[in-house]
Amino acid sequence: MTSSNDESASxxxxxxxxxxxxxxxxxxxxxTLLPGAAWAQGKRLAYLTPxxxxxxxxxxxxxxxxxxxxxxxxxxxxxxxNSAQTQLQNAQDAIVKQVDGIVxxxxxxxxxxxxxxxxxQAGIPxxxxxxxxxxxxxxxxVISDNETGAYGIGKVLAQKLAASGNKTHTVxxxxxxxxxxxxxxxxxxxxxAMDEAGIKQVALSQMVTYxxxxxxxxxxxxxxxxxxxxxxxVETDEPTIGALRALKAGRDTPGKDVFVASxxxxxxxxxxxxxxxxxxxxxxxxxxxxxxxxxxxFDHFAGKTPAKRINVPIIVVDQSNVxxxxxxxxxxxxxxx
Numbered sequence: 001m002t003s004s005n006d007e008s009a010s011x012x013x014x015x016x017x018x019x020x021x022x023x024x025x026x027x028x029x030x031x032t033l034l035p036g037a038a039w040a041q042g043k044r045l046a047y048l049t050p051x052x053x054x055x056x057x058x059x060x061x062x063x064x065x066x067x068x069x070x071x072x073x074x075x076x077x078x079x080x081x082n083s084a085q086t087q088l089q090n091a092q093d094a095i096v097k098q099v100d101g102i103v104x105x106x107x108x109x110x111x112x113x114x115x116x117x118x119x120x121q122a123g124i125p126x127x128x129x130x131x132x133x134x135x136x137x138x139x140x141x142v143i144s145d146n147e148t149g150a151y152g153i154g155k156v157l158a159q160k161l162a163a164s165g166n167k168t169h170t171v172x173x174x175x176x177x178x179x180x181x182x183x184x185x186x187x188x189x190x191x192x193a194m195d196e197a198g199i200k201q202v203a204l205s206q207m208v209t210y211x212x213x214x215x216x217x218x219x220x221x222x223x224x225x226x227x228x229x230x231x232x233x234v235e236t237d238e239p240t241i242g243a244l245r246a247l248k249a250g251r252d253t254p255g256k257d258v259f260v261a262s263x264x265x266x267x268x269x270x271x272x273x274x275x276x277x278x279x280x281x282x283x284x285x286x287x288x289x290x291x292x293x294x295x296x297x298f299d300h301f302a303g304k305t306p307a308k309r310i311n312v313p314i315i316v317v318d319q320s321n322v323x324x325x326x327x328x329x330x331x332x333x334x335x336x337x
Contacts, residue, residue, distance in 0.1 A: 040071035046094035059335030063290020084111040101297040132181040140296040147189035149282035149314035154193025157261040171231035172203035212242030219246035237264040280318030285332035
């Protein structure tokens with residue numbers, strides 16, 4: 001795998017069928033066990049996650065802990081239950097336990113500064129893994145280009161709608177929190193694709209609990225208020241299952257009456273994309289997020305200066321490339337061996 005500095009220099013990119021060959025070698029290399037160096041042995045990391053109810057964060061946590069183990073170190077995961085107060089308490093607990101480094105995925109952009117301030121006061125380096133911060137000092141920020149990824153899957157949805165035969169099209173969005181920078185970016189990227197295609201947005205709901213049941217209710221309300229709506233974008237993975245349930249309960253057929261696009265990914269998405277129930281997903285690679293975040297800390301421990309911004313590619317997976325991409329996303333997106 002390329003170093004953090006090399007990866008950052010390459011810039012954010014989408015992975016499509018054309019770049020599959022370029023991805024295969026780094027992905028395999030990322031899984032190679034590395035001997036622990038003396039400066040890494042016994043180091044203790046803490047990973048603060050918004051909520052372990054979402055598979056995305058569990059996979060990211062595994063990436064952190066696996067990378068720590070390669071270096072003879074350990075990692076403890078703290079679940080913030082999507083609460084800023086719990087997140088700060090978790091940070092304070094990790095600081096009291098004198099961890100050597102913190103990987104932070106904040107509950108939203110505005111809640112990160114309090115954790116960064118507490119860690120800075122204790123002299124503990126922090127790497128931010130996804131979402132971002134509105135202010136504060138940190139070692140590195142590991143991120144994907146959410147706007148470009150959402151634009152890519154938006155283009156896929158627009159093409160499906162154009163081929164459906166309907167003269168006009170409207171879409172609804174179920175977004176992650178728009179207090180998060182990545183939520184703003186996903187929404188902007190997707191809407192850019194819709195605007196280019198002349199497709200109107202008629203509904204938008206923001207997730208709070210990030211559950212399938214919550215999105216089920218959102219989508220039920222959308223199709224009741226806008227029965228003509230034939231496109232839907234759900235900005236993270238597991239809630240997409242709730243959206244599909246809502247459409248079926250309302251006697252709409254996903255992939256026929258309403259076309260559904262998603263972001264991130266869970267193993268069920270492979271069959272859902274192949275069958276056409278969802279048109280595709282802009283899949284981030286949380287396992288690589290975790291690896292790169294821990295790697296930045298170990299570079300710091302070794303006296304190196306990791307890149308300030310480390311970009312992890314997004315893979316746009318649809319029916320045209322799902323069979324080719326499945327082996328990669330199985331590990332880097334779903335966190336499966």
